[in-house]
Amino acid sequence: MAQINLEALAHSYMARPRDAKDYALRQMNHVWEDGGAYALLGPSGCGKTTLLNIISGLVHPSEGRVSFDGEDVTDLPPEHRNIAQVFQFPVIYDTMTVRANLAFPLRNRGVPRDRIDARVTEIARMLDLDDVLDEKAIGLGADAKQKISMGRGLVRDDVAAVLFDEPLTVIDPHLKWQLRRKLKEIHEQLKLTLVYVTHDQTEALTFADKVVVLYEGRVVQLGTPQELFERPEHTFVGYFIGSPGMNFLDCRLDGHRVVVDGEAIELTPGVADAVPDGHQRLQIGIRPEFLRLAEDGEAGVPAVIESVADLGSYRIASVLMGAERRLQVKLGEDSAAGPGDVRLLFPPEWTKLYADDLLVG
Numbered sequence: 001m002a003q004i005n006l007e008a009l010a011h012s013y014m015a016r017p018r019d020a021k022d023y024a025l026r027q028m029n030h031v032w033e034d035g036g037a038y039a040l041l042g043p044s045g046c047g048k049t050t051l052l053n054i055i056s057g058l059v060h061p062s063e064g065r066v067s068f069d070g071e072d073v074t075d076l077p078p079e080h081r082n083i084a085q086v087f088q089f090p091v092i093y094d095t096m097t098v099r100a101n102l103a104f105p106l107r108n109r110g111v112p113r114d115r116i117d118a119r120v121t122e123i124a125r126m127l128d129l130d131d132v133l134d135e136k137a138i139g140l141g142a143d144a145k146q147k148i149s150m151g152r153g154l155v156r157d158d159v160a161a162v163l164f165d166e167p168l169t170v171i172d173p174h175l176k177w178q179l180r181r182k183l184k185e186i187h188e189q190l191k192l193t194l195v196y197v198t199h200d201q202t203e204a205l206t207f208a209d210k211v212v213v214l215y216e217g218r219v220v221q222l223g224t225p226q227e228l229f230e231r232p233e234h235t236f237v238g239y240f241i242g243s244p245g246m247n248f249l250d251c252r253l254d255g256h257r258v259v260v261d262g263e264a265i266e267l268t269p270g271v272a273d274a275v276p277d278g279h280q281r282l283q284i285g286i287r288p289e290f291l292r293l294a295e296d297g298e299a300g301v302p303a304v305i306e307s308v309a310d311l312g313s314y315r316i317a318s319v320l321m322g323a324e325r326r327l328q329v330k331l332g333e334d335s336a337a338g339p340g341d342v343r344l345l346f347p348p349e350w351t352k353l354y355a356d357d358l359l360v361g
């Protein structure tokens with residue numbers, strides 16, 4: 001396994017890109033640590049597959065360098081990069097047995113037979129393929145075929161990294177959860193460097209130690225699931241992670257506080273002083289989980305609960321603040337709150353300030 005370095009990397013599919021929007025990936029520096037389990041998360045079209053294909057060598061970047069453990073591989077073709085890639089749809093040999101499919105990447109490299117047998121048995125056991133090892137792949141269902149494809153990606157222990165591009169797309173929903181857990185276990189046992197592309201936050205958060213959030217061709221945050229939840233560094237992360245996403249309100253500074261529709265909201269000390277000069281837009285962001293309804297005797301910002309949706313273990317209140325600002329508040333199971341006047345509390349430690357979409361503090 002290897003540490004993967006991306007230096008001043010950028011890619012445009014156009015011959016003569018003119019400005020930022022012509023780039024599928026905007027210039028980035030990024031390090032994938034050796035042995036890390038990463039999810040690469042972002043909406044459709046943000047550049048995930050492009051980035052994966054640049055690491056594997058299927059796409060040559062228009063700018064910058066890629067290196068594995070310090071060795072520059074930018075100009076090496078995929079077959080010389082030592083990367084295993086698993087795609088959305090199974091890439092297997094239908095007429096071969098499951099065993100032969102799993103053994104193929106090893107046989108190809110002249111690995112001794114006893115080592116092949118041992119490794120194939122190990123991977124088949126991890127993916128629950130041991131019962132079908134001697135069956136032809138052609139007779140198996142889509143789920144099993146994709147498991148074989150994943151097994152072929154995991155079977156070599158000498159690869160720099162294993163890249164998964166939305167590998168569970170074709171998998172039955174009830175098996176998805178199981179396979180994600182399995183992949184996490186496999187990562188813990190084999191200590192592979194894994195990069196797992198997905199646009200599904202649940203998939204990313206259950207699988208990865210670190211999540212890389214890509215938005216409009218840029219890495220907007222690299223962090224643990226907890227960091228993404230508690231301290232989104234970009235408004236997109238706040239909005240994309242969480243269900244429902246973070247609430248954002250336009251505001252203006254007033255000394256050490258901010259003002260929203262004439263109502264003052266406290267920030268953590270020092271945050272207001274860190275606002276960069278020349279910003280265009282200032283917003284506060286607060287997660288539905290951290291907004292509170294004031295109790296008797298507490299102050300708070302006047303608002304109106306318009307409706308409450310019951311989602312089983314919790315309830316979500318849609319709240320109107322001022323004339324037109326709508327917020328979502330997560331209520332506990334036992335909360336009796338219903339439509340009507342309320343006051344909202346914004347705990348300063350959970351009220352984040354954003355200048356032009358970037359976290360100030």
Ligand SMILES: Nc1ncnc2c1ncn2[C@@H]1O[C@H](COP(=O)(O)OP(=O)(O)OP(=O)(O)O)[C@@H](O)[C@H]1O
Nearest residue numbers: 013023024042043044045046047048049050051199
């Ligand atoms: N071969 C190509 N030629 C031209 N443009 C491309 C090519 N492949 C991707 N693009 C464009 O580059 C941008 C990034 O695409 P990419 O497939 O990397 O995104 P993605 O995040 O993987 O999306 P998805 O989740 O839909 O697969 C998109 O605007 C896409 O239209």
